[in-house]
Every structure is written in C-alpha cells, then in structure tokens.
Amino acid sequence: MDPIKQDGSAAVNGRKRAMELLAKASTEELQAGWQAIKAKPKVHAVRGPESGLVMVRGRIGGGGDAFNLGEATVSRATVRLGSGEIGHGQLLGNDRERARLAAVFDALRQRPDHRQAVDALVDAVESRVAAEDRKRAEQTAATRVDFFTMVRGDD
Amino acid sequence: MYVAVKGGETAIANAHRLLADRRRGDRSLPAISIDQIVAQLGLAVDRVMAEASLYDRELAALAVRQARGDMIEAIFILRAYRTTLPRFGLSVPIDTGRMKIERRVSATYKDLPGGQLLGATFDYTHRLLDPSLLADEPVADPVRKQADESAMMRVSDILADEGLIEADGRLPEDHVPGDLTREPLEFPLDRDLRLQALARGDEGFLLALAYSTQRGYARTHPFVGEVRIGDVEVELDMPELGFAVSLGRIQVTECQMVNQFKGSANNPPQFTRGYGLVFGQSERKAMAMSLVDRALRAEEFGEDIVAPAQDEEFVISHSDNVQATGFVEHLKLPHYVDFQAELDLVRRMRAEYDAKSDGNDVREAAE
Amino acid sequence: MGIQTEIHASAYAGAFTDPVFQSQAVFRALMDTMARPGTITPLGAAAAPPAPLGPGAGAIALTLCDDGTPVWLSPALAKSSVPAWLSFHTGAARTDVKPEARFVFVEAGGIVPGFDQFALGTQEYPDRSATLVLEIAALEGGAQLTATGPGINGEAVVSPMGLPDIFLTLWAENRALFPRGVDLILVAGTDVLCLPRTTKLRHREV
Numbered sequence: 175m176d177p178i179k180q181d182g183s184a185a186v187n188g189r190k191r192a193m194e195l196l197a198k199a200s201t202e203e204l205q206a207g208w209q210a211i212k213a214k215p216k217v218h219a220v221r222g223p224e225s226g227l228v229m230v231r232g233r234i235g236g237g238g239d240a241f242n243l244g245e246a247t248v249s250r251a252t253v254r255l256g257s258g259e260i261g262h263g264q265l266l267g268n269d270r271e272r273a274r275l276a277a278v279f280d281a282l283r284q285r286p287d288h289r290q291a292v293d294a295l296v297d298a299v300e301s302r303v304a305a306e307d308r309k310r311a312e313q314t315a316a317t318r319v320d321f322f323t324m325v326r327g328d329d
Numbered sequence: 330m331y332v333a334v335k336g337g338e339t340a341i342a343n344a345h346r347l348l349a350d351r352r353r354g355d356r357s358l359p360a361i362s363i364d365q366i367v368a369q370l371g372l373a374v375d376r377v378m379a380e381a382s383l384y385d386r387e388l389a390a391l392a393v394r395q396a397r398g399d400m401i402e403a404i405f406i407l408r409a410y411r412t413t414l415p416r417f418g419l420s421v422p423i424d425t426g427r428m429k430i431e432r433r434v435s436a437t438y439k440d441l442p443g444g445q446l447l448g449a450t451f452d453y454t455h456r457l458l459d460p461s462l463l464a465d466e467p468v469a470d471p472v473r474k475q476a477d478e479s480a481m482m483r484v485s486d487i488l489a490d491e492g493l494i495e496a497d498g499r500l501p502e503d504h505v506p507g508d509l510t511r512e513p514l515e516f517p518l519d520r521d522l523r524l525q526a527l528a529r530g531d532e533g534f535l536l537a538l539a540y541s542t543q544r545g546y547a548r549t550h551p552f553v554g555e556v557r558i559g560d561v562e563v564e565l566d567m568p569e570l571g572f573a574v575s576l577g578r579i580q581v582t583e584c585q586m587v588n589q590f591k592g593s594a595n596n597p598p599q600f601t602r603g604y605g606l607v608f609g610q611s612e613r614k615a616m617a618m619s620l621v622d623r624a625l626r627a628e629e630f631g632e633d634i635v636a637p638a639q640d641e642e643f644v645i646s647h648s649d650n651v652q653a654t655g656f657v658e659h660l661k662l663p664h665y666v667d668f669q670a671e672l673d674l675v676r677r678m679r680a681e682y683d684a685k686s687d688g689n690d691v692r693e694a695a696e
Numbered sequence: 697m698g699i700q701t702e703i704h705a706s707a708y709a710g711a712f713t714d715p716v717f718q719s720q721a722v723f724r725a726l727m728d729t730m731a732r733p734g735t736i737t738p739l740g741a742a743a744a745p746p747a748p749l750g751p752g753a754g755a756i757a758l759t760l761c762d763d764g765t766p767v768w769l770s771p772a773l774a775k776s777s778v779p780a781w782l783s784f785h786t787g788a789a790r791t792d793v794k795p796e797a798r799f800v801f802v803e804a805g806g807i808v809p810g811f812d813q814f815a816l817g818t819q820e821y822p823d824r825s826a827t828l829v830l831e832i833a834a835l836e837g838g839a840q841l842t843a844t845g846p847g848i849n850g851e852a853v854v855s856p857m858g859l860p861d862i863f864l865t866l867w868a869e870n871r872a873l874f875p876r877g878v879d880l881i882l883v884a885g886t887d888v889l890c891l892p893r894t895t896k897l898r899h900r901e902v
Contacts, residue, residue, distance in 0.1 A: 186572055194575040220708050221785065226415040228565055228576065230384065231422040231506065232528075232606045234498030234520060236483050236583065240422045240506045241521035243528050244608055246384035246563060248417055248576055252708070252784075260708060262570065264417075266563060266577035267385065307429060311476035314431050317447040318474070321439055416763050417787060511764060568783045569707070 192283055192292065195299045196276035197265035203302075204275035207295040211288070216256030217278055223251035223263075223270035249273040259284040352397050366390035375580075375609025376400060380650060381407035382510070382529040384579050384608050401531075405651050421564040421573050425583045425606070427480050428559040432612075435484050436553040437587060443481035448558065484555035485585050485602060494587065494600040516642045523625055523645060524618075528607055530648030532614045538638040539620035546636035547624045554587035554602070558610050582607045586619035593631045601630065707780040710744035712758055722759040726881065729888050733895040734843045734852030736835050739886045746777040748803040750831050752886040757829070761799055763787035768797035768814070768826075770806040797826050804831040804884075808860050811870045811878045822875040825893075829881045833858035835889045840900040847892075853900060856882050856889060867897050 196204070208214075227245040234241055250264035251274040261281025263273040279295065282288040353360065367374055367390045377389040381404045389407055396402035432448025435441050447453075488494035498520055507522040514522065527535065542549055560578040567574055584605035592598035603623025605615035624638040637643055647653060712718040718741035729737040743754030761767055767788045769778060778801075779790045791797050794813045802808050808830060817825035838857035841864070844850075859882075860866070870877045870893060877893035891897070 186570075189570075190572055190574055197575060197577050221711070224415075226417045227383075227411065228417050228563065229419045229508065230563055230579065231420050232425075232524070232581075233422045234500075234524060235602055235604050236425050236485060236497060236585065238497030239500045239504065239521065241524045242419075242506055242508045242510075243423075243525065243581075243606055244379070244382035244384060245411060245416070245510075246420075246576075246579060247388065247414070248565075250417065252569075254708065262567065264565065264567075264574065264576055266579065268387065307478070308476065309473070310429070310431065311478050312473035313471040314446050314448055315476035316472040316474040317432075317449075319445040319447065415787075418763055568789075569780070 189280070189283070192296045193262070193264075193276070193280055195296045195303070196263060196279050198303055199272070199276065199295070199299045201269065201272055201275075203295065203299055204272060204279070207279065207291070208275060211282070211291065215282070215285075217281075218254045218256070219251070219274075220254050220260065221250075221252040223249060223274040223277075225249045225268050225270060251277040253277045253281055255281045255285070257285065352395070361394060363387055363390045363394065366393055372610060373398070373400065375611055376532060376614075377403045377407060379608040379611055379614060380404045380529055380531060381411065382608075383407050383411045401650050401654050405654065408651055418565055420576075421566065423561040423563060423579075423581065425557065425561060425581065426483055428557060428561050428581075428583075429578070430481055430557055430559040431580075431610075432559070433481060433555065433557040434553070435555045437555075438484060438487065441484060441487065441555075443477070481557075483557075483585065485587075488554070488587070488600060492599075495590075495596075495602060498604070514645065516645075518641060518645065520622075520626070523641065524604065524606070524622060526645045526648060527605075527618045527621060530618070531650035531653070532611070532617070534648050534650070535617040535621050536613060538624070538644060539617035541636065542620055542624050542638045547627065547632075547639045549603070549620070549623050550589040551603070551620055551623070552587045553616065554585040556582065556584045556612055556615065558582045558612065580609055582609065582611050582615040584612070584615035584619040586616065586623060588623050590630060596630070601626070706746040706777050707784055710746070710754065710781065711785045712741060712743060712755070715758075718755070719759040722755050726756065726759070726888065726890070730879070730881075730890040730892055732847050733845065733891055734848055734854050734889070736887050736889050739888060742886045746781050748772055748776060748806075749778050749781075749801065750804065750883065750885065752883040752888060753801055753803075753829050753831050755886065756881060756883065756888075757782055757788075757799070757801065758785055760827070761786040761788035763789070765798040766791040766796050768792070768794055768800045770802040772803055772806055773801055800826050800828040800878075802828070802830050804833060804858065806831075811866050812873075814878055816873055816876040816878065818876065822877075825876065825878055827879045827881060829883060830859075831883045832856055833884065835882060835884045835887055840902075841897045842900045843891075843895050843897055845892075845895040848895070854889060854891075854897075864897060864899070867891070871896060 226248055228248045230243045230246050231240045232243040233239065246266055247268050248264060248266055249268055249270045249272065250262070251270065252260065252262050253274065254260050259281040261277040261279070261284070263276030263278070263280060265273055265276060279292050283292040367386045370393065373393055374386055374389045377392055377400060378384050378386065381389065381392070388410065389403070392403035392406040395406060430446060432450060433443065433446045435445065485494060485497070489496070500519060500521060504519065507519060507525070509522060509525055558580070560580050562575040562578055564573040564575050586603040586605070588601045588603060590596070590599055590601040601623065603619035603621070605618035605622065607615045607618065621638055621644060624636070625641050625644060627634050627639040634640065721740035725737050725739045729735055739752055739755050741755050742751035743758050744751060745754030745757070761782065765788050767782060767790055769790055774790065782788050782790065794809065795815050797814060800814055811828070814826035814828070815824060817823060834857040836855050836857070838855045838859070840853055840855045843852045843854050874893060879893055880891040882889045882891065
C-alpha cells in the first residue's frame with residue numbers, strides 16, 4: 175500500500191468532502207477565508223500551481239465499460255505549511271490561484287487550530303452550492319409536463 | 330525540378346494585421362467580452378468544446394472570438410492549445426445516473442419516473458424571428474416549482490427490468506479504453522474508440538449520416554429512449570491520497586436511442602441501443618451520435634453492411650472536422666510546381682491528341 | 697510522526713526547482729547524447745529522489761516520464777519511496793508487467809533483467825519499445841568497447857563500468873532485432889552515455 179495514504183475512513187471522508195467543496199469555492203470565498211486568518215502560516219510551493227488536463231471518461235450505454243469522452247482543463251497545486259502539513263488543491267478550469275488557495279486550506283484543515291475556520295468556510299460553500307442547485311432544480315421542475323388523458327373512443 | 334520560392338513575409342504580416350482589424354470591427358462599438366460569449370452564445374461555445382474535445386468554456390469562448398465566429402477555426406485553435414498541456418490523469422467514469430438534470434425527455438414512456446422535464450428548449454417555439462431581441466428588453470425570471478432533487482433513473486433501466494433491452498456495453502475483461510489522442514487508429518475499432526471519435530466528430534457530418542439512416546440507408550427503427558442534459562461530477566483518483574476527489578462539475582448531454590431488433594442466431598428479439606454522450610448542451614449532436622453508433626454496430630448484430638453510416642472506416646475517418654478542413658483547405662496553398670508538371674503533361678497529351686485527330690481527318694477525307 | 701513524516705517528505709521533495717528550464721536542459725542533453733552514441737554528457741540538472749535512485753536518473757525520470765509512460769522499477773527501487781515520488785512528480789504509474797513499461801529504472805549495482813523481457817516495439821511501430829535507464833558505477837574505466845553505427849563518425853570507444861558480464865551478448869541480441877529493440881541510457885551521477893539500438897559494440901582489439 176502507498177505509504178502516504180494511511181488514514182482513518184472518517185478522517186478521509188471529512189477531508190474528501192472539504193477538498194471537493196474547496197474545488198467549488200469561488201475566488202472571493204477563498205480570499206475572504208484567507209483574509210479572515212489572523213496568524214497566517216508560511217506557505218511553500220511543493221508542486222505547481224499548474225494547469226493541465228484530465229481525460230474525462232464516460233461509460234458505454236451510460237453504465238457499461240469506460241470510454242474516453244474528451245479532456246477538461248484542470249488546475250492543481252500542492253503546498254507545505256511552515257509547520258509541515260501538506261495540502262492539495264485541484265479543480266476544473268485554468269484558475270491556478272484558486273487551486274493554490276484550495277491547497278492552502280486543505281493543509282490548514284489538518285491543523286487543530288485552523289480546523290474550525292476551514293470547516294466554516296467549507297460549510298458556507300456547501301450551503302451556497304445547495305441553494306444554487308435547488309434554484310436550478312425548481313426552475314427545471316416548472317417545465318415538467320403534466321399529462322392529462324383525453325376521453326378515448328369505445329368502452 | 331524543385332523551385333524554391335521565398336517572399337510574402339510582408340504580405341502575411343499585413344494580412345494578419347488586417348485580420349485583427351476586421352475581427353475588432355467598428356471601434357465605436359464595444360468589444361464583445363469572453364463572459365458575454367460564454368453567457369449569451371453558450372451553445373456555440375458548447376459546440377466548440379465538444380468538437381475540440383476540451384471542456385473549458387472560457388477558452389472555447391476565447392477561441393470563438395479569435396476565430397470571428399468561425400466554428401471549425403475555433404475548434405482548431407482549441408485543439409492546438411490542448412496539445413500544449415500536460416495530462417494529469419484519467420477521471421473516474423462520470424455517472425450520468427446521478428446527473429443534476431436540467432432537461433430530460435423520453436419518446437418511449439409518457440409517465441416515466443421523474444417525469445418529462447422540458448428545460449430550456451427550442452422545441453415548441455415557432456421559429457419566428459423575435460424583434461424584441463433587437464433591443465435589450467427585460468426578461469422575466471423563470472417560474473419555480475417544488476423539485477425532487479433525488480437521482481433520476483435512466484429509461485434504459487426500465488426496459489432492462491423486463492429483460493427486453495440489451496445490457497450496457499461491455500468489452501472484454503482486460504480491455505483498456507483506447508485513446509485516439511495517444512495512439513493512431515487501426516481499423517476495425519472497438520466501440521469505446523468509436524464513441525471517442527464520434528463524441529469529437531463534426532455535428533453536421535454526424536447529423537447527415539444519422540438522417541441517412543432514417544431515410545433508409547441502414548434503417549434501425551429508432552426511438553429516443555431518453556435525452557438528458559445536466560451537470561455531473563468529474564472525479565479524479567489521487568494516488569498521493571489514496572482516494573478520488575471531485576474536481577467540480579461539467580455539463581453533458583446524453584442520448585439513449587432505442588432500436589428494434591428482430592433477433593439473430595445468437596441474440597433473442599429485443600431492443601438494442603445506440604449511445605450518445607457529448608460535452609455541454611447539444612441534443613442534436615448526442616442524438617445523431619447515438620444513431621451513428623447503432624448503425625456502426627451492424628456487424629455485431631449480423632446485419633448487412635449496405636450503407637455509408639454502417640461503414641466504420643468511412644465514418645470515423647471523415648468525422649473529424651479539423652482533419653477534414655486541413656486536407657481540403659491545404660489545396661489553396663502553393664502547388665505551383667505540381668501544377669506546372671500537370672500543365673506540361675496536359676499540353677503534351679493535347680499535342681498527341683491533335684496530331685492523331687489530324688491524321689484521322691486526313692484518313693476520313695481519303696475514304 | 698517519525699517514519700511516516702520522513703516518507704512524506706521524501707516523496708514530496710527533491711523535484712526540479714525550476715521545472716521548465718531544468719527539464720528542457722535534461723531533454724536537450726539526452727537528445728544530443730542519443731544522437732551521438734558513445735559521447736558522455738553532463739545532464740545539466742539534478743534531482744534529489746529518494747534513495748537508492750540517483751540524482752541523474754531522477755532528473756531523467758522527471759523529464760521523460762508522465763501519465764502515459766508506465767515505469768518498471770527494479771525490486772530495490774520498487775520497495776523504496778521512489779514509486780510515490782515518481783507518481784507525485786510525474787504522474788507515471790509503476791507496473792510489474794515488464795512488457796507494459798515504457799521506461800525501466802535500475803539503480804547502481806541492481807540486477808539488470810534480460811532486455812527482451814521488455815517491450816521491443818513492433819515492425820510497424822518500433823517506437824513502442826522500452827527505454828532502459830541503468831545507473832552504473834562509472835561511464836569510463838571499464839573494459840574498452842568499440843562502437844560503430846549511425847551518429848558515430850567511424851568508431852568510438854566506450855568503457856562503461858558496472859554492466860553485467862553478459863552485456864555484449866545481450867546487446868548483440870538486441871541489435872539483431874532491428875528495427876525493434878530497446879534503447880539504453882547509462883547514468884553515473886549526473887553524466888549520461890546513450891546506446892540506441894542502432895549502435896554496434898565489440899571488444900576493442902588492442
């Protein structure tokens with residue numbers, strides 16, 4: 175097993191959720207979060223920030239074997255805090271600064287003194303995304319066809 | 330003999346400067362912004378993304394602007410840019426069953442679970458030019474209704490319950506999905522490579538082929554089992570963490586085309602399926618893709634190969650519009666020497682022909 | 697913390713400090729050296745990969761490997777933190793299946809498997825073959841060999857130290873497969889000597 179990946183599954187789930195929401199966070203949300211941190215740690219770049227591609231795969235027939243659909247741009251960064259924590263940020267698009275900030279928050283979240291602040295940021299992103307999703311779903315729901323059957327012949 | 334020709338540098342530089350001027354156009358009008366193209370010409374942007382095979386709305390919009398709205402030129406530019414980027418990895422296959430649905434219709438079941446959701450569609454519009462769009466008149470907010478945000482089952486799963494439809498496409502156990510951007514195509518192809526080629530294929534070409542199958546050139550009795558459009562999560566395995574994380578969402582259009590199949594020695598009568606999956610919102614492309622995918626499976630079902638849409642080498646070799654435009658448009662580049670040689674040849678043949686027909690005239694006159 | 701932190705650190709550290717220019721320098725050095733078999737060239741950049749991979753071989757890995765190049769590692773490299781380092785910095789996956797590897801790395805003193813166990817390419821695509829990066833004790837000072845072939849003006853003399861005893865036999869067999877076959881990059885420290893499949897080697901007659 176890869177030596178870097180040992181972790182309890184609850185901790186993994188928490189980190190995974192945070193990373194995914196950090197990927198959806200806007201520049202403004204991330205910058206506001208960074209501004210709010212009083213004792214800012216030193217941040218060293220380990221890899222990136224850099225832009226590249228991920229080959230997006232689909233499934234034949236929707237649920238069959240994989241095929242290569244096409245690529246998407248991705249930006250990613252890995253940073254190390256002065257105190258040693260390694261953080262990763264990765265998100266769709268070309269915004270390398272967003273990826274770098276996401277990596278910083280992933281690293282900060284590993285520090286007990288910053289965990290709460292990062293989780294508050296992540297929760298706020300989650301509520302914002304959920305509200306946007308609900309709005310779109312409700313707009314779509316209004317275009318749902320309600321069939322009514324006309325009286326048929328015979329019988 | 331090869332004649333080296335130089336020159337034209339100044340003409341080319343000036344032509345590019347003129348292009349930049351014409352692209353910008355009347356300076357008294359504000360320049361169109363990338364945000365405006367993404368927001369207001371979204372389907373043009375989506376087509377460029379799909380056929381460039383690169384999901385990035387900002388870059389696709391930039392390409393549209395740079396190409397002055399020439400779609401194939403924009404696709405070409407975006408394809409070229411793509412080659413400059415390193416690949417970080419392969420996504421976990423997207424799960425269209427968990428799509429955040431924006432549109433979903435079925436022509437096969439009226440009352441399917443989740444319902445028929447029309448979304449933002451051109452269908453049922455009267456296709457009358459709308460003079461209100463000449464001005465920037467206010468647009469009403471969409472109506473909202475209580476929504477069911479749970480996952481919506483695919484129509485293919487409904488028929489699958491009865492065992493009346495073929496299963497999702499399976500390839501041999503040890504099959505590694507092919508990638509035409511990494512290895513040259515060798516015919517015959519497996520279905521995964523065909524789908525990759527079709528997903529980036531020219532919408533017009535696939536539409537015409539799909540239409541040809543409906544007009545009798547490889548009839549497949551198709552029904553739209555389902556078209557769905559919406560956002561799906563793109564997950565990437567992180568080897569350094571040991572788990573996959575979502576990088577965000579992309580919008581895709583998926584089409585399940587259901588086709589009648591009378592059965593063969595190996596297969597019972599059942600419905601078969603053609604599959605379409607395209608970046609962004611492009612129902613026409615996804616539907617055309619699914620029809621062509623089904624037509625290209627003729628051999629698999631023991632059907633006679635009688636029509637262009639069933640000919641894999643013909644379809645896949647000609648579906649890529651960047652390749653096609655490159656080969657067609659190269660004809661305008663200097664062929665001075667080639668042509669000189671042909672000119673000499675035609676002059677010589679003409680001289681021989683004239684000499685021969687003069688001879689004939691003499692003989693005819695003599696007879 | 698202890699051991700795990702150390703593994704963390706070694707997998708994340710040791711890449712190029714200036715990736716664009718350093719990888720370009722290494723690529724240029726490799727290209728020139730491959731084009732002139734028998735010459736010894738400094739790579740012009742070094743990496744600090746986890747032991748036992750050396751600085752030159754590490755720099756070559758950072759330059760040439762990516763997600764499309766499965767890598768076979770010698771047993772000693774495979775059980776070090778080199779696989780994690782390689783995966784993080786290049787995206788290259790380690791494979792145990794020798795014919796699947798596009799690059800092969802063996803540390804100095806490690807056992808070099810028979811060349812024909814790796815991908816040799818096909819008649820149609822001879823490029824679909826493996827490149828072996830072998831770290832050896834020194835690029836000079838061993839038994840003298842005469843090299844001839846494309847890229848060599850007449851003859852060149854090479855004297856790598858630390859190759860297996862049966863190397864000349866292995867190499868002759870590889871040469872016989874042309875246009876198929878593997879290519880070799882021999883590394884000592886941050887110097888390289890390349891032997892493409894086109895190069896013929898024989899004992900130097902004194």
